[in-house]
Amino acid sequence: MSDSRIPGFTSTGSKRPDALFGAGDEPGVPRRMTRARGCRVWDADGREYLDYVMALGAVALGYGHEAVNRAAQVALDAGVVGPLPPVLEAELAEALARRIPWLERVRFLKTGAEAVAAAVRLARVATGRELVFGCGYHGWLDWSQGRAEGVPAGTSAVFAELPFNDAALARGMIRDAGSRLAAVVVEPLVVSEPSREWLETLRAETRRAGAVLVFDEIKTAFRIAIGGAAERWGVQPDLAVLGKALANGFPLAVVGGRAELMEHAHRTWISSTLATEAVALAAAQATLAVFEREQVCEHLQRVGTRLFHGLHRLQRDHAERVVGVGGVAAMSFLQFASEDVSRAVAVGCARRGLLFKRTAYNFVSLAHDDGVIDRTLEILGEVLRDA
Secondary structure (H helix, E strand, C coil), X not given: CCCCCCCCCCCCHHHCHHHHHCCCCCCCCCCCEEEEEECEEEECCCXXXXXXXXXXXXXXXXXXXXXXXXXXXXXXXXXXXXXXXXHHHHHHHHHHHHHCCCCCEEEEECCHHHHHHHHHHHHHHHHCCCEEEEECCCCCCHHHCCCCCCCXXXXXCCEXXXXXXXXXXXXXXXXXXXXXXXXXXXXXXXXXXXXXXXXXXXXXXXXXXXXXEEEEECCCECCCXXXXXXXXXXXXXXXXXXXXXXXXXXXXXXXXECHHHHHHHHHCCCCCCCCCCHHHHHHHHHHHHHHHHHCHHHHHHHHHHHHHHHHHHHHHHCCCCEEEEEEECCEXXXXXXXXXXXXXXXXXHHHCCEECCCCCCEECCCCCCHHHHHHHHHHHHHHHHHC
16 A cells, blocks of 8 residues: 555644654554544554544544444435535534533534634624734634745735733734734633633733634533633633534534624625535534533543643653643643654554654543553553653
8 A cells, every 4th residue: 555645644734654753764653544442543454552642632532432423324324415404403503502602603614724714704704804813723724824835925914823821912912903903813722721811811802902702612622621611711702613522523613603793604605515414413413412411521631630640740750851741631741851752752652552642632532541541651651761
């Protein structure tokens, strides 16, 4: 099997071997997988691994969750797509609004990048302005990739980075932009928890400027809380974007928020042929039901805390190799002293049957239990002693 047909090895950049394991062609590490179940995956050679990549955070219930798969199979048997929007679309919109009340109106799309771009489009239509401040990673599309090759200079000129968790700087930037500012789009958690001061400053200053506050909850919704950071810290944005774990690995994203803002979708064009395919909608409906029934976020917090505390112990025991622990309980990672150490740890873990990211983030799931966490910490300790 040749990999040369796919530039860069794979269509998902963060799954490249060099992204996961560092530069070089290391022997003994997995390159392609054949199946996944629970918190385990199997590579093309049949080797089994405990996994914390969890499809880059897109899976929170565990791979192949039975209730989600059953719902998806029913939708598959019903035909997947058709000439009319499915009943499931309206049902899921209602279910999300009941559980996340600030999602008064929603539109469905396939990817987080699309959904955040849709939020920005809505903000620009609503305000009649163009300038956007972003904080974090919002996808690969032009509006947020100001320094990427191929992005028009005019597009880059109406985007600027807003630093994470700096309330004073945020206040100054938003006030300086004033009536030019259409939206502030933030990942509310970047490596560490946000301060309440920062979130409340963003809320107050965007309202003062007449700009739209957008929370990019692609990683945080259905993980730190069903409603993400807005629910966890009690600061509600004008628009929110959900994705990844929303459908437990099936491709679906949501942009939603205040009804009057979402109604501006009629004034522009936000549409995708497969936005309403029923399999992902059914998977999301089932995922939400499991989250509510089994208190999944509480489980992620509990087992994630066990892992997080263990990572801190490893940092203390191997301070010459590990300089810190990033993230929060449900999504965490080790901060290494050098690129060489991070590569050695990622490769050493893989050779021992553990896929543990060397950068942000590692994700726990409903399928991770105390025994899995303890075995993970044991392997990490062995690898760090040898690194």
